[in-house]
Amino acid sequence: MSDAIACIGSGLIGRAWAIVFARAGHDVRLWDENADAPDAARAFAAEMLPELEKLGLIDCSASDALARITPVTTLEEALDGAIHVQESTFERLDVKREVFARLDAIAAPDTVIASSSSALLPSAISEGLEGRHRCMVNHPINPAYLVPAAELVPAPWTDQGLLDRTATMLRAAGMRPIVMQREVDGFVMNRLQGALLHEAFRLVEAGYASAEDVDIGLREGLALRWSFIGPFETIDLNAPGGVRDYVDRYAGIYTDMAAQLGVDWSGEVLDRIETERRAALPEDALATRQAWRDRRLMALAAHKARAAKDIGD
Known part of the structure; x- marks a missing residue:
């Protein structure tokens, strides 16, 4: 057929x-x-x-x-x-x-x-x-x-x-x-997962946190948002003016880490990301989308609570 x-x-x-x-x-x-x-x-x-x-x-x-x-x-x-x-x-x-x-x-x-x-x-x-x-x-x-x-x-x-x-x-x-527009070792998912795992192992190896604490950070923190919005939309919604505003406010916190990883958050790459984000979500719609995100987080939290009761942790 x-x-x-x-x-x-x-x-x-x-x-x-x-x-x-x-x-x-x-x-x-x-x-x-x-x-x-x-x-x-x-x-x-x-x-x-x-x-x-x-x-x-x-x-x-x-x-x-x-x-x-x-x-x-x-x-x-x-x-x-x-x-x-x-x-x-x-x-x-x-x-x-x-x-x-x-x-x-x-x-x-x-x-x-x-x-x-x-x-x-x-x-x-x-x-x-x-x-x-x-x-x-x-x-x-x-x-x-x-x-x-x-x-x-x-x-x-x-x-x-x-x-x-x-x-x-x-x-x-x-x-x-x-x-993907072209091939690269690890594609997208393994490169993202690999970067996260590398830092997770480093935090445990250096004695900064236990493995369970790192898992809590993802399971009860970042992953709750990432289950329905990605990292770029996350930071786009975490500052009043969107992704560029977020970078202006908070990029300094990451300066040392970014230097270790060879990452520059400014310049052309930020221009590209901001262009993509504003095409997907105009700046005047950020507050509405933030309210949507919060409703989704509430629904997800309620689901996790029901699942823990019905299925177990």
Whole structure:
């Protein structure tokens, strides 16, 4: 069928993608080198989909979504008529390159081939392939059927039209793609997480705070806001005049830390960030958005309290 998607690799990542695509109405073919893995992935979907239906997290019935997931025994079956291939095999470059070469030889010319790789650059995976223009990374934040962010990373030769098409397809499937302009080691999420983890380890290693205290700082502090607004919107809402006002007021606090990290908060980068923020939220709407943020924080706090009572800490 024209809307079919092939999930190549049926482990933790592949089975999550199968749920994402099936609940969005795509026919999903599951394939894996391990012949037992596709059936196990479908069994996992059969267990999870009713829970998602119960929580209102799918727009169809669990049985309808499950009926769209089909284990297959050959790559040819998986790729027949597929508009998109989501590769989720072992995270090793030689494995990815071999699999991509096989996929490129079989898939139709306009079929996108995307890897779920969390660290390998798409250029390294697809270099030398005849169809390298349709190759990219589509890295989910596990589990993809619960966490909508996914990193779309082009190689230098990836066709922009196919990248845009994939982003549109993901949005229609309920995902929130991060469409990168070019590749970089670690993509976006691992670089952000890595910077945070580096400082978390440093604070503990130097005896400034315990691991639990650092976790409290995120769990009961920054993460409450970050669960629905990002760091740029956070600081944009934390000063009366927005992001530039915040930098003018508070950047000095971070001067020593920024120097250690080689970061300059001023100049061109601030101009770019402020331009993006003002396009997303005019300055005269900051107070309204701040009130919205506070209502969201109240709702999130109430949810956490109910969850702690019903489920436990």
